[in-house]
Amino acid sequence: MYLIEKNNVMKLAEELAKSYSLYGPVTDKETKQVFFNKVASASEISLTAEIPSIPPKTVVFPQIERILEYKYDKGSKKVEMNADFDTSSKALFGIRPCDLTGILVLDRFFMGLEFVDDVYLEHRKRMFIVSNTCTVPFKQCFCVCTDSGPVAEEGYDLNLTDLGDVYLVEAGSDKGREFAEKMGLQKAGPEHTLEKKNAVDKSISLFEKLATDNKAWISRVMNRVTTGFIKEEVWEHIGKQCFECGACTFVCPTCSCFNVEDHNKFSGSTDRLRTWDSCSFEGYTKMAGDHNPRHPVEDRRNKRFFCKLSYSQSKKYLRPGCVGCGRCQWVCPGDIGLPNVVTYIRREITE
Amino acid sequence: MSDVQKRVVTIPEIATVVEVKDEIQDVKTFYLKFDNPEVDANFKIKSGQFVMLTVFGYGESAISLPPSPENDRFHLSVRKVGKVTDALHNLVAGDKVGIRGPFGNGFPFEEIKGKNIIYVAGGIGLIPLRSSIVHVLQNRKDFGRIIVLLGARTPDDLMYQNDIEEWLKIEGFECYVTVDQKTEGWKGETGYVNSLIEKANVPVENTVAFVCGPPVMFNSVIGDLMSRGLKDDCIISTLERHMKCGIGKCQHCAIGRTLVCTDGPVYTYKQIKTLGEVI
Numbered sequence: 001m002y003l004i005e006k007n008n009v010m011k012l013a014e015e016l017a018k019s020y021s022l023y024g025p026v027t028d029k030e031t032k033q034v035f036f037n038k039v040a041s042a043s044e045i046s047l048t049a050e051i052p053s054i055p056p057k058t059v060v061f062p063q064i065e066r067i068l069e070y071k072y073d074k075g076s077k078k079v080e081m082n083a084d085f086d087t088s089s090k091a092l093f094g095i096r097p098c099d100l101t102g103i104l105v106l107d108r109f110f111m112g113l114e115f116v117d118d119v120y121l122e123h124r125k126r127m128f129i130v131s132n133t134c135t136v137p138f139k140q141c142f143c144v145c146t147d148s149g150p151v152a153e154e155g156y157d158l159n160l161t162d163l164g165d166v167y168l169v170e171a172g173s174d175k176g177r178e179f180a181e182k183m184g185l186q187k188a189g190p191e192h193t194l195e196k197k198n199a200v201d202k203s204i205s206l207f208e209k210l211a212t213d214n215k216a217w218i219s220r221v222m223n224r225v226t227t228g229f230i231k232e233e234v235w236e237h238i239g240k241q242c243f244e245c246g247a248c249t250f251v252c253p254t255c256s257c258f259n260v261e262d263h264n265k266f267s268g269s270t271d272r273l274r275t276w277d278s279c280s281f282e283g284y285t286k287m288a289g290d291h292n293p294r295h296p297v298e299d300r301r302n303k304r305f306f307c308k309l310s311y312s313q314s315k316k317y318l319r320p321g322c323v324g325c326g327r328c329q330w331v332c333p334g335d336i337g338l339p340n341v342v343t344y345i346r347r348e349i350t351e
Numbered sequence: 352m353s354d355v356q357k358r359v360v361t362i363p364e365i366a367t368v369v370e371v372k373d374e375i376q377d378v379k380t381f382y383l384k385f386d387n388p389e390v391d392a393n394f395k396i397k398s399g400q401f402v403m404l405t406v407f408g409y410g411e412s413a414i415s416l417p418p419s420p421e422n423d424r425f426h427l428s429v430r431k432v433g434k435v436t437d438a439l440h441n442l443v444a445g446d447k448v449g450i451r452g453p454f455g456n457g458f459p460f461e462e463i464k465g466k467n468i469i470y471v472a473g474g475i476g477l478i479p480l481r482s483s484i485v486h487v488l489q490n491r492k493d494f495g496r497i498i499v500l501l502g503a504r505t506p507d508d509l510m511y512q513n514d515i516e517e518w519l520k521i522e523g524f525e526c527y528v529t530v531d532q533k534t535e536g537w538k539g540e541t542g543y544v545n546s547l548i549e550k551a552n553v554p555v556e557n558t559v560a561f562v563c564g565p566p567v568m569f570n571s572v573i574g575d576l577m578s579r580g581l582k583d584d585c586i587i588s589t590l591e592r593h594m595k596c597g598i599g600k601c602q603h604c605a606i607g608r609t610l611v612c613t614d615g616p617v618y619t620y621k622q623i624k625t626l627g628e629v630i
Contacts (some may be wrong), residue, residue, distance in 0.1 A: 067361050072447060079365050079447050111527030115598035118361055121445055149378065193485035257602040262410040262597040270408055277601070284603065287593045288412070291566065293606075303605070312608035 001192065002169040002185035003152050009160065009167050012130065013042035013093045014327050015183060020091035020128055023048040034182050036095070047094045048161070051325060052140050056092055057251035060106060060123040060275075063250075067119050067260075068272035069186050080269075085119055089126040094160070095347065098141070098325040101148035102253025104155045105317045109256060113316065128175065130316050131160040135237050138209050140326030142339055145216045150203040151196075161196045165299040216339040218309065218320050220346055227313040233300045238341055241334035242301050244277030248328035248337065249304065254321050257284075278304050305341055363449025364390050365406045368442050377431045378475060379440055380417075382424050383448065393509075394425060397457030398482030399589060399617045402427070403597045405449030410436040410520045411596040416453060417480040418572040426461075429511070458483050458587070463559045466608075469497035469551075469573050473502045473544055473564025477510045479589045479616075480563050488521055493556075498551050500524040502544030502568065506530050506537045514593050527551050544568060545575045555580040560573050562588045562620075573620055586620035 004012065016022055024045035026037050036052040036059070039045055039232030070081045095103075105108040110120035134150040136143070143149030152159050161168040168188055224230050249255040259277040264270050264285060280301075285294040294300060307313050308321035323339050329337025370382040385391035396416050404414045404427065412435040414427050431440045442448070460483075468487055472480050489496055498516075503509045509528065518524050529549040531542035540546070544564070553560075554578070560581060562572055575587060592604035592611040604611035608627045609618075 070407060074446075075368075077445055077447055079449075081362065081365070081449075083362050110600060113599060115600070117598070117600050155419075256600070258595065259603075260411060260601065262405075262408065264408055272411075277595075277603070278600070285593055287591065288436065293592075306607070307602075307605075310608065316436070 001188040002171075002180050003166045003188045003192065004071065004183075004185055005166055006162075009047065010042050012158070012169075012183060013045055013091075014180075015179075016091040016130075016255060019068055020089045022091050022095040023050050023056065030080040036092075042093075044149060044236040045093055047132055047162075049094075049178055051096050051099070051141075051327075053101055053327070054216060054251060055325065055327065056095050057102055057106060057253050057256075059090055059092060059211040060103060060127075061256060061258075062122060063121065063276050065274045066271045067274050069269055070272070071269035077223060083331075085122040087122050089124075089128075090123070090337075091130070093130045094132040095129060095156075096134060096325075098143045098148040100152050101128065101323045102154050103129075103320070103326070105254040105319065105321065105323070106256055107155075108317050109158075113268045127177075129156045129157045130160060133159065133196075133200065133203075135162050135203050137203060137210050138326075139210060140330045141207070141210075141324065142216050142326055143324035144204055145320050146205050146218055146320055146324035148319075159184075161200060163192065163195050168192050172260070176268055200325055216322070216323065216324070216342040217346055218342065222309050222311060222314070222320065223340050224345055225306055225309040230347060235299075238305075238336050238344060239296065239299075239301050241336045242280065243334050244280045244282065244300075246280045247331040247333075247335065249278040249280060250276055251326055251327040251331050253323050253327075254308070254317070277284040279307070299340075300337070305338070308338060309342075345348050353431070361451075363403070363451045364410075366425075366448055366450050369444045370442055370444055371442065374428060376509060378428060378438075378510065379431075379493060380426050380428045381442070381448075382426045383423070383438070383450070385450070386447075389538060392440065394453075396425075396453045398486050399454040399458035399479065399618060400455040402450050402452035403454070403594070404429075404435070404439070405451075406435050406438045407447065410435045410587075411449075411451075411595070412436060413589070413591070413597060415482040415589065415616075417478045418554075428475070430475050430577045438599060451597060454612055456614065458486075458488060458561075458617055465495070465557070467554050467558040468497050469553055469558060469560040469576075470497075470499045470501075471544060471548075471560060471562045471564070472499070472578075472609075473568040473572075474504065474508055475510055476562075476564035476568075478499060480561055481514070483561055484518070488518060488524065491521060491523070496554060496555065497524050499524075500547040500551060500553075501526065501528045502543055502547070502564070503529070504531045506534050519554070525551060543571070545571055548575050548579065553579065558585060562586060562587045582621075584619045584621040588618060588623065589616045590618060590621065590623070591616065602620075 023038050025034050026044050027034050027049050034049045034052045036056040066084045072079050110117040131152040156172040159170040171180050191239050257277045258274050261273050262270050286292040314320050364382040365386045369384050372380040399414045401413050403413045404413050417428050429436050470480050529542050533541045590611050594604050595601035597612050599610045599613035
């Protein structure tokens, strides 16, 4: 463990920017919205910014990504094919614990199952992650209910915790340790560990005051969602409020459904694009010939919450699919973000 | 992760269309050969699996594999039904396509040894079942009665008529055919494929049924088979879904907790029943 002065902390980012493309939370000057973007200079990054409105999954799983480029000449019957992977090294600076957990969930899904997704693997291979402990919860957070915050437990190379005048810097990997040593950081003592613990405890206690509407009793409903013992009326009630806009899936740090499309270009070659898709959309399961096995909107809502809360999905992710960032609650025009759905299901259980 | 596995994930192998054969209206069979001889030699499939077929400039579709791997040339029978398959139907011998795969679990032949086998197919539902029929006939002595019940809209919609004539020469192979609407010159049965179940006097003891066809047919056939006493884990079907990746990542084919691409596409009715929203 190491310490770094608050006004020096950006030196870490500056150093990382020398060998990595640097990404971090940036506040938009006009809208004051926070985005997790690629930055030209470390000074753009703000460690005190709110959680970004779109999760940093965009770095490992971009909204639109070319995975293949090919050119087929019909005359000569020649095919040229180029696999197009983003192989740049990336550093994520100041990622929040919930979003880091989201990336770990995606890791297990894309790289841990029967097939390894090579497009994702290329993004992840050379990544340096600096996480940032949330010493104050934001208004929509409920990570304490999903065991993904307010402090990162794994998956980071360096973890920063705000201790007032200094940041506590913890190394979570050899790569992180080497980097900290190279930067010549001052060593931290046991008193700083205690200080961090107090800061985290204080943050958790603040959830009671700040995040009043967001408690999601995940474990209570997980059993019900898994076994399917939820009355059809509950899903219908939820389905009726759904606008089918897909916003919840796009802002979710763990949603990873995608579509693949071939786009012909004027140059005569074709791009195979991977784009975000959403299980909210009616056409999501429509097959050629217009047969659609999943029709009513409540079936589709049911599917999404099954994916987030069921035991069988959790086996793939090694944790619940929800990381408690609260973005779905924030963006949903129908007011059926995950905490609300959990509440609906829970009410049905108790009544 | 092996190189072979890595290749199939995102980059298609290039194959040449060697021959195109008209089957029935809107269905053509494409005989294919991989350009890379190494891939061509190592392309082993289990019957019941599927491939992701790229028509260059149009996109990718999941297509079931009809041939048996032992002695048949690699071919795909495809109905013209959407953007990619429309484009595929315009291809001629010499054109190139892309292939990823094979994917999926395949039929459970080891478990059904020694049993009577019933195939119930509606229209082009015979295409995915054909690989199973070919396999079973090649190992004729391992199985009991082999019955094919085949339904189609009109006599012109009957698939693989030449093959069926060949198969009928094999001892103990029974085939019953019916059409919904007869045309001039049709001397066979009319009616839905369910009516054949009675006619063929389908056995239920020590029997496995393979069912594949349009959703309406599927439900009624399974109802009839079950009411004769066939158990739900003795009814096998192959499902189809909108698929984008074939490797369990895009999630388009998710039904409840299973993914048709990696856990399927072959399921028993016992499994299908618990999933919901299947048909």
